Amino acid sequence: MARLFHFNMAIAVIPALLRKFTNGRERVTVRGRNVRELIADLNRQFPGIEDHLLEGDDLRPSIAVSIDGEIGPGGIIEPISETSEVHFLPALGGGS
Amino acid sequence: MEATTSNGKFKVIGTRPIRHDGVDKVIGRAKYGADYSFPGMLHGKVLRSPHAHAKIKSIKIDKALKMPGVKAIVTSADLPEAANKLEQAGEMAINPHYLSMNILARDKVLYDGHAIAAVAATSPHIAEEALKLIQVEYEVLPPVMTVDVAMKPGTPILLPDLRNREEGADKQTNVAQHYQFKRGDFAAGFKAADLIVEREFTTAMVHQGYIEPHNAVGIYNADGQATIYCSTQGAFDVRSLSAQVLGVPVGKIKVVPAEIGGGFGGKTTVYLEPLSVLLSKRTGHPVKLVMSRSEVLRASGPTSGSKMKIKMGATRDGKIVAAEVWMAYEAGAFPGSPVGAGAMTILAPYTIENLQIDAYDVVVNRPKTAAYRAPGASNAALASETVIDELAEKCGLDPLEIRIKNGVREGSPQVVGPPFKRIGYIETCEAIKNSDHYKSKLTGPYRGRGVATGFWFNAGMQSSASVNIHTDGTASVVTGSPDIGGSRASMAMITAEVLGLAVNDVRPSVADTDSIGHTDVTGGSRVTFATGMAVYEAAQDAARQLRERAAKLWEVKPEDVEMRDGMLSLKDSSSFEKGEGKPPMSVKEIATKLARTGGPISGRASVNARGVGPAFAATCVDVEVDPDTGKVQILRCTIAQDVGKAIHPSYVEGQMQGGTAQGLGWGLNEEYFYDDKGTLRNTGLLDYRMPTCLDLPLIETIIVEVPNPGHPLGVRGVGEVSIVPPPAALANAIYRATGVRMTETPMSPPRLLKEILKKRAAEETQSAAAD
Numbered sequence: 051m052a053r054l055f056h057f058n059m060a061i062a063v064i065p066a067l068l069r070k071f072t073n074g075r076e077r078v079t080v081r082g083r084n085v086r087e088l089i090a091d092l093n094r095q096f097p098g099i100e101d102h103l104l105e106g107d108d109l110r111p112s113i114a115v116s117i118d119g120e121i122g123p124g125g126i127i128e129p130i131s132e133t134s135e136v137h138f139l140p141a142l143g144g145g146s
Numbered sequence: 147m148e149a150t151t152s153n154g155k156f157k158v159i160g161t162r163p164i165r166h167d168g169v170d171k172v173i174g175r176a177k178y179g180a181d182y183s184f185p186g187m188l189h190g191k192v193l194r195s196p197h198a199h200a201k202i203k204s205i206k207i208d209k210a211l212k213m214p215g216v217k218a219i220v221t222s223a224d225l226p227e228a229a230n231k232l233e234q235a236g237e238m239a240i241n242p243h244y245l246s247m248n249i250l251a252r253d254k255v256l257y258d259g260h261a262i263a264a265v266a267a268t269s270p271h272i273a274e275e276a277l278k279l280i281q282v283e284y285e286v287l288p289p290v291m292t293v294d295v296a297m298k299p300g301t302p303i304l305l306p307d308l309r310n311r312e313e314g315a316d317k318q319t320n321v322a323q324h325y326q327f328k329r330g331d332f333a334a335g336f337k338a339a340d341l342i343v344e345r346e347f348t349t350a351m352v353h354q355g356y357i358e359p360h361n362a363v364g365i366y367n368a369d370g371q372a373t374i375y376c377s378t379q380g381a382f383d384v385r386s387l388s389a390q391v392l393g394v395p396v397g398k399i400k401v402v403p404a405e406i407g408g409g410f411g412g413k414t415t416v417y418l419e420p421l422s423v424l425l426s427k428r429t430g431h432p433v434k435l436v437m438s439r440s441e442v443l444r445a446s447g448p449t450s451g452s453k454m455k456i457k458m459g460a461t462r463d464g465k466i467v468a469a470e471v472w473m474a475y476e477a478g479a480f481p482g483s484p485v486g487a488g489a490m491t492i493l494a495p496y497t498i499e500n501l502q503i504d505a506y507d508v509v510v511n512r513p514k515t516a517a518y519r520a521p522g523a524s525n526a527a528l529a530s531e532t533v534i535d536e537l538a539e540k541c542g543l544d545p546l547e548i549r550i551k552n553g554v555r556e557g558s559p560q561v562v563g564p565p566f567k568r569i570g571y572i573e574t575c576e577a578i579k580n581s582d583h584y585k586s587k588l589t590g591p592y593r594g595r596g597v598a599t600g601f602w603f604n605a606g607m608q609s610s611a612s613v614n615i616h617t618d619g620t621a622s623v624v625t626g627s628p629d630i631g632g633s634r635a636s637m638a639m640i641t642a643e644v645l646g647l648a649v650n651d652v653r654p655s656v657a658d659t660d661s662i663g664h665t666d667v668t669g670g671s672r673v674t675f676a677t678g679m680a681v682y683e684a685a686q687d688a689a690r691q692l693r694e695r696a697a698k699l700w701e702v703k704p705e706d707v708e709m710r711d712g713m714l715s716l717k718d719s720s721s722f723e724k725g726e727g728k729p730p731m732s733v734k735e736i737a738t739k740l741a742r743t744g745g746p747i748s749g750r751a752s753v754n755a756r757g758v759g760p761a762f763a764a765t766c767v768d769v770e771v772d773p774d775t776g777k778v779q780i781l782r783c784t785i786a787q788d789v790g791k792a793i794h795p796s797y798v799e800g801q802m803q804g805g806t807a808q809g810l811g812w813g814l815n816e817e818y819f820y821d822d823k824g825t826l827r828n829t830g831l832l833d834y835r836m837p838t839c840l841d842l843p844l845i846e847t848i849i850v851e852v853p854n855p856g857h858p859l860g861v862r863g864v865g866e867v868s869i870v871p872p873p874a875a876l877a878n879a880i881y882r883a884t885g886v887r888m889t890e891t892p893m894s895p896p897r898l899l900k901e902i903l904k905k906r907a908a909e910e911t912q913s914a915a916a917d
Contacts (some may be wrong), residue, residue: 060310063563066328066502067312076328084264102311112323119495119564120856123606123754137563140325140486 060134062092065097071099080136082123085115086126088136103138114141155694157711157838158643159859162796165635166654171405172398179361179377179404180436181661182563187363188217190425190435192418193263193280194445195255198511198824199302202253202282207265210279215272217426220421221263226393230307235392240415242390243244245306247759248514249391251419255284256479257513258825259444261417266425266433269642289511289824293453293474296320296508298677299889304479304509322481325489327561335468339459349873350817351451351476354518355808355836357733358407361368366420368430372423373400377553378411379628380667384419391420400422402658410808411517412447440829448818449518450475450483452525457494458533463522464541464548466534469498473529474506475522478514483507484522487603490562491870492526495571495603495762496534497551503561503881511824517669519805520602520866524812524873528891529772531598531874537888545597546579546764546879553599570788575599577786577848578764584784592771596878599764600870604863606755610663610877611680613641613688614748617741619734620651621688623869625678628656631804631865632797636674637681639793640859644685645692645733645746646712663752671863673857675792676755677902682858688749692752695736695743700728709733757856761863763787765806765871769879776899778814778880780841785871786848790862795849800866803845809872811837815892835894 064078072078078095082088093100094125103113109125116137122128130136170176207219228242246252251260263280267273290296290304290490303318313319336342362376372394378384381401389396406413418435425433437446452475459468471492475485487506538548553571560566571904578584578597611625627633634654642649665677689709696714697704708717715730740746768781784804792798815835819827828834853860877888886901 066326067324069328083307105231116562116564119567120756121606121609121758123756135564138564140490141234 059132060088060130060136063135063137064086065138068099068102071096084126084130085122085128085136088130089126112141114139123136156643158639158649159791159793160795161639163635163639163649165632167629167634178358178407179363179375181827182363182375182404184363184365184432184435187432187434188266188268188425188429189270189273189435190264190266190421191270191277192261192421192435192441193277194441194701195251195260195262196259197255197284197286198258198291199287199304200255201287202251202255202262204283204287206281207263209281210265210276213272213276213279214393215268216265216276217268217431218266218425219263219276220250220424220428224250224424225250225391225407228390240387245387246391248480251416257511259441259513260479261445264421264425264435266429285749285750290320291510291512291820291824293476293506293508293510296507297405297474304511306662307683308481308509319505320509321704321829322477322509324404325486325505327503328501329380330500332468332470332500333504336459338461339467339538340462341537342459343540344455344457344530344891345533347454347456347532347889349452349525349528351448351512352812352816353443353448353834354410354412354516356408356410356590358413359439359442360413360417361434361436362422363432363434364419365432365643366423366426368732371398371400372426373402373420374422375402375404375418376434376699377404377406377413377628377668379406379413381628382626382664383580383667384416385659387416388420388423391416391422391649400658402661403656406628407631408524409630409668410519411521411669414669416516416900417446428516431707438533439831442832443829443834444826445513447516447518448513449521450477450485450515450525452476452488454525454529455532457528457536460541461569462541464538464543464551466496466498466537466552468500470501471503473504473526475525476510476512477507477513478512479509480514481507481509482519483515488520488522488526491523492530493561495549495554495599497554497610498552501561515536516754519808519869520600523600523870527598527870528877531871532877532887532889533621535596535598535878535881537785542636546575550575568852569760570761571599573850573852574762574764574786574788577850578766578784579783580609581786582767583764583782583846583849585726588768590770590775592883593768594879594884595766595768596875596880596882597764597766598871598874599762600867600876602761602867602870604670604675604758604760604761604866605672607666607670607672607754608754609665609677609680611637611684611750611754612662613681613684615688615737615740615747617693617735617737619732619737620653621645621647622653622655623681623684624657624662625677625681626657626659626662628671629667632794633668633673633799635770635797636678636793640678640681641685644656644682644689646710647733648824653800665914673866675758675861675863676753677753678793678859678861680751680753682754683751684749686749687748687751691747691749692736695747696731698743699739724867728787757854759790759856759862761788761855761867763867763871765875767872767875767879769876769883771880771883771898775897776891776897776902778898780810780843782806782843783810784846784848785852785868786865787868788850789850789864790854790857791851792849793859793861798849798864799847801864802847805866805868806845806872807837807842809869810842810876812869813814813876813893815875815894817894892913
């Protein structure tokens with residue numbers, strides 16, 4: 051039962067062009083057990099930022115999420131640990 | 147020849163067997179897309195725009211339709227409206243609206259060669275003649291050919307509906323996207339710098355240069371099911387993209403990937419595939435379309451031309467303290483250049499505390515760009531690696547020393563923020579530094595040696611594999627990854643290693659979209675990494691089942707059975723005495739008993755691979771420049787690349803050499819010549835000058851193996867990073883040969899000669915003034 055009320059504190063690293071929402075802050079402490087909850091908390095703290103990260107109920111297709119240096123293929127359902135550092139990056143493709 | 151391993155740990159991995167598909171390819175039996183033929187098949191041709199930028203006022207097809215032998219003509223009116231929003235498609239994000247507009251132009255044509263209509267006829271010649279009878283009325287508009295022009299206020303707009311978030315919903319624009327990466331305080335960083343180098347670079351748009359043109363055979367059945375045979379890097383992507391364009395469910399299309407004659411990223415999208423289905427649906431016959439070389443150059447690929455401004459500052463001892471980058475890439479007619487990747491790679495090899503990178507994706511009246519081997523990174527490296535070379539010179543440091551001094555290591559932050567895991571950048575620099583090539587003396591006039599380094603992310607993504615044990619103890623391994631660089635051999639080797647079989651006892655094949663689980667493109671250097679991971683797990687699954695069968699026969703628990711080198715035996719720790727009435731059995735022996743022990747064994751795995759290991763490469767090149775013509779002769783070239791673990795070293799070396807050759811061609815000669823109307827003037831390979839064997843020496847390779855901890859076999863991707871350093875290495879070599887810093891590609895004879903003459907004139911003026 052306690053688990054239901056447990057929220058991890060992680061660090062979200064804000065992309066340069068979205069720092070206008072966070073008063074220029076690059077690193078923000080956020081709560082959440084997964085990326086979805088992290089973005090929701092980010093939006094609670096900095097209203098409007100969510101529109102630049104989400105499209106419908108998923109990450110924008112142009113955005114990838116990196117959790118502790120690993121691109122998370124699960125997108126918004128990727129779990130986050132207490133010490134996670136989460137980066138939002140442009141999604142990209144390769145060629146050979 | 148006895149097989150050897152590179153480290154003795156593996157029996158098969160690290161050896162160099164002959165590829166399983168080699169014989170078919172050597173004797174011409176391998177079936178490529180254009181080889182497919184079906185009863186009643188029709189032939190399709192595509193009408194293409196002669197204008198770079200024009201409104202389509204009307205299209206009249208009546209006359210062409212009346213021509214004997216013509217069976218159908220389709221235009222964009224026959225395609226459904228596709229959603230105007232980005233969607234994930236394999237490794238790419240695509241906008242179906244723009245993809246559809248690229249397949250067949252709607253209201254406007256946006257580049258010379260833009261498809262307008264497609265004809266199906268009883269022969270290719272009739273179809274070609276029919277194209278001449280289609281009447282298109284245009285309102286010609288001024289072409290917008292460069293990012294400079296496209297970004298200028300008041301410039302003609304290519305896509306009336308294109309907006310970007312910064313300029314707002316009301317502002318029409320040619321700038322599709324702005325990316326920014328920022329760390330520290332670059333202004334303060336420059337204040338702390340003793341030396342600053344600032345330069346501007348321009349790179350020409352280049353083509354992937356695959357030898358086999360695009361092709362597709364579409365068969366639409368009356369039951370609504372369609373099959374496409376084509377040359378592609380990703381059958382599942384062809385399926386999903388074609389479904390988007392045609393407005394049909396994915397499950398209605400089956401894609402059969404043919405053998406592929408090169409792709410290099412250019413065959414990760416669709417051009418002809420939806421048209422083949424559309425024409426087949428209209429006629430009731432299979433329809434084949436094959437591009438000519440001219441069509442390939444006018445309307446497929448390419449990768450972006452670009453403009454970059456870069457400023458870097460260092461302390462006198464060579465520590466880089468600040469960098470500022472502005473870069474704009476041509477996306478072609480629709481958004482989606484690799485400028486984001488360019489921005490994330492341009493400073494990736496270095497730890498720089500203060501940096502800002504601004505990157506712009508800009509539409510121009512050129513073909514829509516497609517992926518090309520480490521998309522966006524070669525352009526970027528030309529700029530950064532040339533400037534770093536100049537900083538090294540000003541600091542009095544060896545060009546490799548400045549790289550090692552500032553180079554990224556495990557734990558260093560990436561440009562995009564997260565720290566690197568175990569990487570081999572320093573090792574690749576050291577490998578070149580210690581190479582016979584770098585230690586050798588280069589003497590003679592107009593000769594110079596240059597080095598440069600490069601980074602590429604590599605990709606993971608989704609892959610599926612199955613490993614089937616046959617009744618004679620051989621096995622087959624099936625994946626969904628089209629084999630471009632010898633991956634079938636690598637997949638067979640991984641299977642053989644896990645099952646303890648000889649590599650020739652494993653038959654690898656590439657399946658169609660109905661016969662294997664979803665598998666993303668052969669791209670992003672991901673096949674040996676991600677599909678290899680799926681194969682490793684599928685083979686482990688098969689091995690587990692083999693142990694269970696042995697346990698059943700021996701009446702023991704499966705955990706009491708072990709499998710080594712193709713032999714199943716009781717573990718020493720098992721409750722039975724070793725060999726007590728249960729002598730070890732080979733896989734071949736137990737395979738004969740499958741029916742009696744539970745039936746066929748099929749190991750399966752699907753992965754969405756994590757643990758991607760980035761790749762670094764360092765290239766050293768020696769050149770000799772003819773001062774009278776500006777022609778550059780490449781004397782010697784060596785590449786060192788961190789590959790993690792080379793499964794099949796020959797094919798790894800092949801990737802290293804292939805990417806290097808393409809990078810050298812990009813740097814020296816390749817470019818599109820558009821006239822002032824935006825018409826492409828070099829539409830053949832005689833005029834689009836790719837390097838031949840006469841232009842290049844044997845490219846020497848040094849495989850560096852820093853195992854990727856994220857892969858069970860230590861594999862990193864190897865297919866792309868080799869193309870990143872060559873243009874910059876050439877520019878640095880040319881500088882040492884001539885004293886001229888080249889900041890524009892290609893560094894072709896006329897362009898280099900112009901700079902040599904400019905330098906000579908400046909020296910003469912200076913000398914005259916001194917007299």
